[in-house]
Amino acid sequence: MKGKKKVAGLVIYFILLLIPIYWMLNMSLRSNADILASFALYPKNMTFMNYMKIFTDSSWYMGYVNSIIYVAMNTVISLFVALPAAYAFSRYQFVGDKQMFFWLLTNRMAPAAVFALPFFQLYSTVGLLDTHIAVALAHCLFNVPLAVWILEGFMSGIPREIDETAFIDGYSFPRFFITIFIPLIRAGVGVTAFFCFMFSWVELLLARTLTVTAAKPISAIMTRTISATGLDYGLLAAAGVLTIVPGAMVIWFVRNHMAKGFALGRV
């Protein structure tokens, strides 16, 4: 009986979770005139017009491409630098280790709004403005500390005897790290990559500040429809739906990793 109550509660929660998303989907399948003319729970005159517009206009669809490029770059960079650092924090004691760790975490606490303008100046000075790498690097500010934090947790769960044995067996550090250690924390790497992807994908302010046209993310392009007079709800909704798709695909692919990583208990 208690189990049934739990399931019922969960189902209600999921319905509440999905309704707003459904509503946007509903809007995206109707023309703007239709939306404003009548209220409907489902699209009676279904149209893919809004989607067609996005897929045929390069200033729209390039937004998705840009977003995916810098998110992928950021995830790779974050993991690449965070893996050795997390190993250092989990295995070694060194001068300033605690201070360093805390300093890293404080960077998550800096309001993106604080950094928006200085970032703009910094990246224009070094000539990286309006490039994918600029956004990827900027997102490292909050993703690298998080990646170090999560990975450190997973690595601390691996007994140090494994390292010792490998070194005694004559493994060099890089070889040990790549062929033995990283495979051991595969699930942790998966979970970390997921979080990096997520936070980079959803961030708007920095991405918008650092780009003009060539690397402009979809989330920034979307805002055009808001500022325009006579808002096109249908188009806005369609663009919104399309921003959910890559995220949904990523969770679908990592779902088993997530379940496993979560079972290990350290996030």
Place this chain on the structure above:
Amino acid sequence: MARIELSEIAHSYVPRPGEESEYALKKINNVWEDGAACALLGPSGCGKTTLLNIVSGLLTPSRGRVLFDGRDVTTLRAEKRNIAQVFQFPVLYDTMSVYDNLAFPLRNRGINETRVRDRVLEIAEVLELTSFIGKRAAGLAADAKQKISLGRGLVRSDVAAILFDEPLTVIDPQLKWHLRRKLKEIHEKLKLTFIYVTHDQMEALTFADQVAVMYEGEIVQVGSPQDLFENPEHRFVGYFIGSPGMNFLECTIDGKVAHVDGADIRLDEKTAAKGLEAGGKLELGIRPMYLEVHGKPGENRVEAGVRMVEDLGSYKIVTLRLAGRTLKASLSDDQPVPEKRAWLHFPPKWTRLFADGWRIK
């Protein structure tokens, strides 16, 4: 206190088991007498923990019944069974003090605070926990933690039996011995039924008066440590108990003699006669310590090659080759070990015969 009886217990983790291999427990019939110190011995994955969880009520068996003093408790839930369990690693309520940990099972049963206090202090005294009774349980050493887990069982005056699931796994080797002695002491003092699950034969044989050996979901033998050593009912018991385990040689019987690929070994008459009656795959078994190793040929001796000698201080293990098979013998320190060739004698008194794994009686 209670006498615990298992009747036709079978359990499967699969919802609708078909084949026998899907059963974690096949068919268990067993009785643990009231106040006995019993051990359940077997390798990992043999079903020991499953059986223990059925006794404590954490699992309901697929088939069969569990009886406490003749009362059927098969479907009774764990908290109603008057059973306590100590797990492989210490299970404590981290945020509570030692005192509150010990009081927890009593408070949950609505016992008044003065009685709780008396009982907790009494048990803390028995377990030598009094000196840190006010401390947070989380900060203590592993052996103290295991004592607290045990204490949570002991405080309940109505407790019928205490089940131990490999309780010494996380304890330092030096303290293991101390804690095991403490357990024995408590058992003698309180006369509770103790059921002790382990894969370590030393632990089982030193702790218990009665040991049940489990193998692939079955109890293959129940007996005293001496019984298990001298008269293994099943090939597995012979192999698993003793170090090194029993020697086994496949053989055929002809009259009073067992043939092992050309070598003839004399058996006593009764054993040989029964061996002739029994069908199936016949094997001859002998403990390394009963196998005699001589330097010269003689009556009823068979020739073997000496392969290796390991000196273990108070005794030596000799590896021998007989008719293409490997045998081990254990010799006392002062006994000479022949070089290269040796003549073996199988004393009929200690030579056992097994048919399809089971001893012929």
Place this chain on the structure above:
Amino acid sequence: MEKWSNNKAWLLVLPVFVIVAFSAIIPLMTVINYSVQDILAPGQKVFVGTEWYREMLGDYRLHEALWRQFLFSGLVLLIEMPLGILIALAMPKKGWGVSVCLVTIALPLLIPWNTIGTIWFIFTRPDIGLLGAGMNNWLGIAFDHTANPLDAWITVMMMEVWHWTPLVALLAYAGLRAIPEAYYQAARIDGASAWSTFLFIQLPKMRGVLTIAFLLRFMDSFLIYAEPFVLTGGGPGNSTTFLSIYLVKIALLQFDLGPGGAFSLIYFVIVLLFSFIFYQALQRVGKGEKV
């Protein structure tokens, strides 16, 4: 675990240090630089010392935004933490349901923040939104987040809870999954009720992940910008103008870099201070064994 003492480990940390310092220290310096100067025109600056700090600290709109921000973050934590734990407790422990639950719950977290604003903007509009139209037309309750400050607050809160409770739920779920089965078995044998099991086993064992969840939720809700900006634009009036929105108004829209810089640093210090206090406090509460 005893760690090896070796300062060469710095070599492993160096890449992280370089990459984060590049994005953190130089911009921070720039902000400090702004905050003590009056920039009259490009290339024309006057050193003004602490003037901007004094001006910002005395700005009543900043005070209002700050109290609004505290109220908002307080409510967020008060609602999301218990709700997230409750959801985690209800989630299945094994089987196909686990993947389905994880994927569904994680969905809001993977939606870009301004899309979140967009979703709720469309969902709650009184003319075309299901919620807005539903309240007004079917239930007869006047609801308009573009005109009524209370309605705007309710809408922003709903959006925030909808968006971020999943993070708390996921972390709490991870914490629950890490509790060995033996703890539950011991609790059953000890006759503990479901409530006692929660209080004495589940909650203490989840302490680590809940600390992380609490801090992340505090920081991120205190820094919230994109979602309310899209949904309400800080209005009606200034009723949903949170700190970030006000900061962006000053720094980017009015281009007052001096006050903006001073504001940014004050803001940063507040978040840092509170995160530190919370962290210390949570470390002390129920300090026990790590899972």
